Amino acid sequence: MxxxxxxxxxxxxxxxxxxxxxxxxxxxxxxxxxxxxxxxxxxxxxxxxxxxxxxxxxxxxxxxxxxxxxxxxxxxxxxxxxxxxxxxxxxxxxxxxxxxxxxxxxxxxxxxxxxxxILFIGHIVRFNPRYRMAKQAIDEGRIGRIVALSSRRNIPASWTPTILNKIGPIVGDAIHDTDIMLWFTGDRVVSAYAQTTDVRGLKHPDIGQTMYRFAGGATATLETVWCMPEKTPFDIDERMSIIGTEGIIHVQDTFPNLGIVDNTRLHSPDTTYWPVFDGVRGGALRDEFSYFANCALKGETPTLGTPEDATAALEATIAAEESARTGNVIKIG
The missing domain is CATH 3.40.50.720 (NAD(P)-binding Rossmann-like Domain)
Incomplete structure (x- = not known):
């Protein structure tokens, strides 16, 4: 090979x-x-x-x-x-x-x-099979026109003290859900409003709550909490709901699809994004690298993880962070 x-x-x-x-x-x-x-x-x-x-x-x-x-x-x-x-x-x-x-x-x-x-941007959630299945159902027209979306992407406080001195939760994590919402709707964000909460006094706030309006009229809310209690028994609480004129899709990942109880507590580790089996990482990250390698070896331009899509997601989340700083709704484009 x-x-x-x-x-x-x-x-x-x-x-x-x-x-x-x-x-x-x-x-x-x-x-x-x-x-x-x-x-x-x-x-x-x-x-x-x-x-x-x-x-x-x-x-x-x-x-x-x-x-x-x-x-x-x-x-x-x-x-x-x-x-x-x-x-x-x-x-x-x-x-x-x-x-x-x-x-x-x-x-x-x-x-x-x-x-x-080729240039590929690592927006890994597009390789999560649950979101891929949701995208397939949307493209088949099974829920009609999307009118509202909501997401939650919350992680334990123990993960984030170092990260929060480098990047905030909206651009750091809500960008995943922003990218997925852009993918699902095939639309663009035209305005952003956000609020943040500082819990631990780090460089960036611990919590971001974001709202978007899309050009086609759909609205979205995104919750990103980077300070779940230290003893939270799961790595991530990740969910998304997509409401259409003719149906609804709900995605839930990680919590609680696997529970391991040992002599310390209940653990619910990641089984989707980069789980380890026999010392090697698998999951969506491996699928992402396989996709990248196949595109490069075949000389094909990627249709997932494009720099255009990644720029749109960045622009929306940066606008949301500006909104949180100023208290204003930020218009985009």
Whole structure:
């Protein structure tokens, strides 16, 4: 089987998860790693038996034996490596959000249009089979015209102290549901209103509550709480309802589709996005990487995870954060 030789730029906790996932994709070869920390680079180079390691991503991009890169840097550090990788002729798997500003997202999009490599944005929820099934039912016309949507994406406080010093819950997590709502409706967000609540005094607020109006008239509400109690027995409380003129779809994931009770408490771990089996990550993230690899090897432009869709989701969530800061409804477009 033909294989895509891929390197990873950024080796934080999610860069390591990317590596664990790539190891389980038959047509991907984890060929290189890059991070600015020599200690971390050595640690993960040994863990994954990767010989090509770099502290400068430009050196990785100059290697003709690297076909593609996965970029897992912080969201405000996406623009330069993404553009450099595209201009080097690499295929690019760029984690969401596409960038930290709409202007930077558009720069990345422009670079992708001028280069031969494909650009895929890692909006993983589109690879969750429950949302894919919902999309299929919507496309079949089974619920008629969508008129209202609501979502919940809440996670325990223990996950978020470090994250909240880098990104807030609306752009950090509600962007997933924003992307899915744009996908389901095939529409665009024309206004956003949001409120936030600061619980722990970190750089960004712990809670975001968002409302959208779509061009076609549908409305949406999105709940994102990043401070569920420390002893919450599940990793994520994720739900979405889609109400149409002729039917309703309800999606519920993670809580409580698996319960494991040990001598500490009840656990309900992730079984959808990147569960671990025999040391290798599976689930939606593996499906996402398989899709990326297949598109790149076949020379096909992705129809999921497009930079255009990712930019629209970013624009809506940034507008929502502006609304929370100002107290105003923010018009888009």
């Amino acid at each position: 033909e294989r895509l030789r891929i390197g990873i730029i950024g080796l934080g906790w999610f860069g390591e998860i990317h590596a664990e996932t790539i190891m389980g994709v038959p047509n991907l070869e984890l060929a290189a790693l890059c991070t600015r920390s020599p200690g971390r680079l050595a640690e993960l180079g040994n863990k994954f038996n990767v010989k090509k390691t770099f502290t400068d991503y430009n050196e990785m991009l100059a290697d003709p034996d690297i076909d593609a890169v996965s970029i897992c840097t912080m969201w405000d550090q996406h623009t330069e490596p993404a553009i450099a990788a595209l201009r080097a002729g690499k295929h690019v798997f760029l984690e969401k959000p596409i960038a930290s500003t709409v202007a930077d997202a558009r720069k990345i999009l422009a670079a992708a249009k001028e280069t031969r490599g």
